[in-house]
Amino acid sequence: MADLAIAPPRQEAAPEGAAQLRHARMLSVGARCALPVALLLGIGFLAPLVAIFGYAFATPRSFDVFTSFTLANFATLFDTTNTVWLSFFWSCGLALLTVAILAVVAYPIAYGLNLVFGRWSALISVFFVFPLFVSENVRLYGWVLFFIKNGVLDGTLKWLGLAGGPEVLYSPGITLFGMVYTYLPFMLFPMTLGLALVPRDLVDAARDLGAGRLFIWREIELPLAMPGILIGMLLTFVLAIGATAEAKILGGQSIIVISHDIEIAFTYSQNWPLGSALAVLVTFFIGALTLFALSKLDLDRMLGRR
């Protein structure tokens, strides 16, 4: 085992003289050592965003990034005849529905992980995490094989002498199913954490004072677990609004989602400026929504500092 010799804490004495003042204002050794990596990460984070932002104002269907400036791409997107709003509508609608369904589905599981499953909780958690180790596309193709005509479900039912499975593939409904399936862990675990922060003493006290189960849930559990629930909802919404694979693989492109529209602009259309403008709009929309939601969250309470 390695010993880590930790330097004694720095004396916080008032600096004396210009040299000491300069020394005090300098970054610590650790910060200076981390500077190159921090710069690299900063550039890596900012460079693509700056490029996308630059392209959003470039001449349509050109590569004149930073050398041309036009609002034509945004004008195209806001043109009333442009049907891109349909894609936006589908992405937002499906993301909202995904969040709503997951909130209802994940809550009992999160409750169970905290209070019911006991020593099995860890194993059950692993079952929910395990699918994340397999590529999303592979899992979705697996569902196609399950639902497809003469596939696992239909074939088994026919083998049993029944009429066969329902025709569910290639529809907006199955796209929603795919999104709920894919994003379940992202709702479940923040929610589990939120519920874990509810002090059991408070629940017991309320019960002792005669509060009913519904009252305790509404007045104590839900408000105290809300930061975790909201984080889960936010995370799920942000991921779901950018989802493409579900609509493509399970949904058979029965609807076109906004991220697919961006992809088309960058590939077949080769209209990088239009795709960038669309990406910028979606980024701002999600960013504004995230900031709004975070402003409503009391992180101190969530982290248990109060």
Add this chain to the structure above:
Amino acid sequence: MAHISRRSVLQGMGAGLGALAAAGPLFNANKAFAAREKELNILCWEGYNSAQVLDPFRSQTGATVKAESLTNDPTMINRLRAGEINTWDLINVNNPWARKVMLPEKLIKPLPKAEFEPFFAKMMPEFKWPYKWAMSEDGSELIGMAQRFGPYSFVVNTDKVSRKTAEDTGWDLFNDPALAGKYGILESDDWNVFNIFIIAGIDPFKVHTPDEFAKFEETAKRVFKGAKLIGDIASMNQALISGEIDLHMTGGTYSVSPARADGHPNLRGITPLRGPLPGGKGGIAWIEITSTVNNPNLSPLALDFLKYVQGPEVAHTVAFAEGTFNPVAQMGNKACFDLFTKDELDAIQWDSLQEEMDRSAEYDIVPDYDKALDLMNAAKRLRG
């Protein structure tokens, strides 16, 4: 027991940074080894990037060969336009792009004729020197080598729609309301633009009038609305095999051959007997042309690789590289043709290849593609 202190960590980091500084030139290998004798970068359609094709070349040359596959031509060409001309050595795209776009824009450079002309003598008759798509517009320069090709119109499950009916009815199958909900559309939007024009009874490879665009828009909305699914090649083959769909628009040897090789000979690429293309042709065929990029520091291995894939064994491997199976021009050479088994020939529909190619116009560029694609994308959004 290791003793780690802040000092030792800092010393270690200092030594690491020193080593990094010393190794700095390696990060700029392109310039350090100006000739790039041991490096080759290929931008291609899938197949040329397979280990079956590349590994023997890597072993022969000891070179680092990188290949990236993409599934549409404009993306590859725009990668060069966007500055990657210094990265790639070979580019493999469909026939018209080299001659009509990449050479005039100086994105590719001509090949030494004397070295490559003899290879055309061993190709199938229609590829004989001077093969149109391998030459510059004025015929003076050799700008690429031909290899894979194939007809590409639509695919049917012949148990549901017979080959005779499909060839005779042609593109009107997609105008038939009875077939709505029974067909898929391959996600290959440049080809879908061609095919929507053809279904509308219009030659795609010309400048279109407003009336023709109105017809195109109406057809696109109807055809996309009637499609059961839009997806990639695997999705189309899976849907055909399972019985979800009876046919799909945009497809041919390239897309259906893996399913045929997998024991589904009832799935078949169809080239209609007639259509609105010049000469009354009903289908479109593609021919890949591989060219040397106008890289100021072109790898000498680029020319070696172009010669390597002309060999009978390698050409056969290219034809049956993972992903898709296709005929190759080198099948004109008996030594190459003899390597194909009966099953392989059946997978690539060798029995009807010649007549299908004869009924097909060659892939070309749609002059007003951008407008047509925008209309088609809008039509696609109305599916939901």
